[in-house]
Amino acid sequence: MTGWSDGFVAVDWGTTNRRAYAIDAAGAVVDEFEDDTGVLSVPTGGFDPALGVLRDRFGAQPMLLAGMVGSNRGWIEAPYVPCPATLADVAAHLCWAEPGRTAIVPGLSFVGGDDADVMRGEEVQILGVQALGLVAEEATICHPGTHAKWIEARAGGIARFRTIMTGELFSLLRQHSILAPMLKEPATPGDAFLAGVDRALAGEALAADLFSVRARILLGIGQAADAGSYASGILIGSDVRSGLATARAGEEIAVVGRPSLTSLYAAAIRRAGHGAREIDGAAAFVAGMRAIAEKIG
Amino acid sequence: MTGWSDGFVAVDWGTTNRRAYAIDAAGAVVDEFEDDTGVLSVPTGGFDPALGVLRDRFGAQPMLLAGMVGSNRGWIEAPYVPCPATLADVAAHLCWAEPGRTAIVPGLSFVGGDDADVMRGEEVQILGVQALGLVAEEATICHPGTHAKWIEARAGGIARFRTIMTGELFSLLRQHSILAPMLKEPATPGDAFLAGVDRALAGEALAADLFSVRARILLGIGQAADAGSYASGILIGSDVRSGLATARAGEEIAVVGRPSLTSLYAAAIRRAGHGAREIDGAAAFVAGMRAIAEKIG
DSSP: OGGGGEEEEEEEEEESSSSEEEEETSEEEEEEEEHHHHHHHHSSTTTHHHHHHHHHHHHTTOEESSGGGGGGTTSOOOEEEEEEEEEEHHHHOOOOOOOOTTOOOOOOEEEETTTEEOOOOOOOOHHHHHHHHHSSSSEEEEETTTTEEEEEEETTTEEEEEOHHHHHHHHHHHHHHHTTTGSSOOOSSSSHHHHHHHHHHTOOOOOHHHHHHHHHHHSSSSSSHHHHHHHHHHHHHHHHHHHGGGGOOOEEEEEEEEHHHHHHHHHHHHHHHEEEEEEEEHHHHHHHHHHHHHHHH | OOOGGEEEEEOOOOOOEEEEEEEESSSSSSEEEEEEEEEEEEOTTOOHHHHHHHHHHHOOEEEEEEGGGGGSSSSSOOOOOESSEEEEHHHHHOEETTTTEEEEEEOOEEEEEEEEESSOOOHHHHHHHHHOOSOSEEEEEESSTTTTTEEEEETTTEEEEEEOOOOHHHHHHHSSSSTTOOOOOOOOOHHHHHHHHHHHHHTOOHHHHHHHHHHHHHHHSSOOOGGGHHHHHHHHHHHHHHHHGOOOOOOOOEEEEOOOHHHHHHHHHHHHOOOEEEHHHHHHHHHHHHHHHHHOO
16 A cells, blocks of 8 residues: 555545546646546445546545545545634544545534534635645635635634535526526626625625616616626625625635636625635645645655 | 496416406406416417406406516516606506507516616505505505515605515525425424524525525534525515615514415514514405506596
């Protein structure tokens, strides 16, 4: 068996796809692989062969898996590590699918009063951003996506976080709602997007602002071609307004994720008077997995 | 041709169904009919035969149609009457499909600054509530539904209104979202509903509160059986919080619509410290159509 310090394979295994990175002893990514074998496409009992595809590709190296593969819909359920949690806490609670050889990174939970939240996958990127020294000891980190996360990072760990269903709501509205025919155009961070952000930052109710997308077009105030960006601005603006509520005045926010999304969030965050620094989620993921693997040996 | 004062047929013709009421010279409902011939099910050129079904049932009496039948997806588009609008304004802008015999009630629009909104169908119920003398000269009226309306009623008319997509969002979440498997149970105005209302009234972000429905169950804080009521409480609580923003302190709110929905809204409105009076939407519709018909002759 090869040791972890000789290199390993890091796998970001999500709901609808997975992406694997071969990382050498020096920490460099020397090979990548991606397919659409997300956990929802793997039948009961199908994770051994699904992992086999990666073994065939990468050989006998140790593997570290993160994301929904560790959920109750995944391979083996890796119990949530409660926040506040550090890199060391996460590394100490790896779930070993194959002892010494294949481990699953646990997700994080937060419970405080009546609040309850969970994440699974994003924590690796956040720990990676911290390992790379890209944020201060105390920082607000935004991770946009289907379920956007706003993280309060503290002293090399994650103190608490909140999930906002922005991406999923936008997808539902685009596919199934009365607004669907108006939301075909992709959102871009231009004037219509910023008008939506402004509207949301002013603090109206999200579900009322959304209907205005339709009413504005019916009454000739809004342009149909802009509606996708305007609606995106409303949703992301509402998300950012809520997320910034716990940030320090003027704090620069680290925005980690897919560049197409981080650019929209960064525009909205700047509109709200904060600095924004975009960080590529794939690079943060690799850094986080390296940092966890170093704790193994 | 029969005159309007001898009786007429009032038709509430919506997106997915229609309901007709034969009203006699004394204003009493003497016959009712309902089918699922909503405007979306009527093909191009199909409104004459669709109306024929009503003619066969009710004879040659005058007909007054309201709702989406007057939209750009309906029979004949009846242009919106801008707010502020009174009963007389609406009656003066009927769209005559068959001169003297068959008229369509126009919807209302509101434009103010960057705000724009439309309604089509609910205005009849609101005017009916006013005609019945059920609200004061100045009143806040809530009309829950797929697209909930909050109306500022003034001096026998409608000064302005806002639409909140509460019902549609709940339906999208129930049918298509990650929360769908948890939202099978119907919402009831009990403790779980009120807990959701309280959460929304506290002013968190709607899209964050919604994800908590899932996280609470995953972490054992919430019960799966209660999730539908809790999520409904969050959505209706957010709606009510926004709608009450322009109501007078302690004002009793008239809640007009289907009793299954008005009971949930009334519970949320009372939770927010206001009185609530439930009014059956069907009775309000008939009263509104009678009041409009009286203006015809």
